[in-house]
Amino acid sequence: MDIKAMMKQAQKLQQEIKEKQEKISKQEFTYESPQIKVVANGKKEILSISINEAIINKEDKEMLEDLILVAVNNALSEVDKVIEKELGMYTRFM
Template identity: 40%
Template sequence: MNQMMKQVQKMQADMLKAQEELKNEEVTATAGGGMVTVVVTGDLQVRSITIDPEVIDPEDPEMLSDLVLAAVQQGLQSAQDHAAKKMQPLAGGLGGMGLPGF
């Protein structure tokens, strides 16, 4: 039982460390052939949105809105995928402990 508690404590510390690291890791997503670029951190914070001036059409603001939305959604999905890959080996350590649901 003592050994299992040590494993759980180590796993918790490893997960906290990974979560802290994700705050500093970034993914980049684009839409419109690179006309809109979004940078998202591993903890799902949008760091920046860059819009190429060529895509700004005062006659068609909906197109720009759609491109920004697409880039943000892609960035958030990429960040979630990155975080899942980073956390998966840590969560996989629960399997041998006999904990319910793992």
């Protein structure tokens, strides 16, 4: 394969990666438990956090903070899984 063909192939791959990244960035990822729900987008931005009113209690503040932390990390983990699935074949060669 000559240099021009290799450059053309590289540009094509870059375009495919960009398109997949844009597609992922528009998706929403949700983690939900009986106590809390977190929604993030593919840019790893948290879009919403919903808390079951039954668990809101001043004495349970630390538990609530832990639930939010776990929910956020799980939602972002879902983003990472899709990124790896969609872009993994490209990033392995870079």
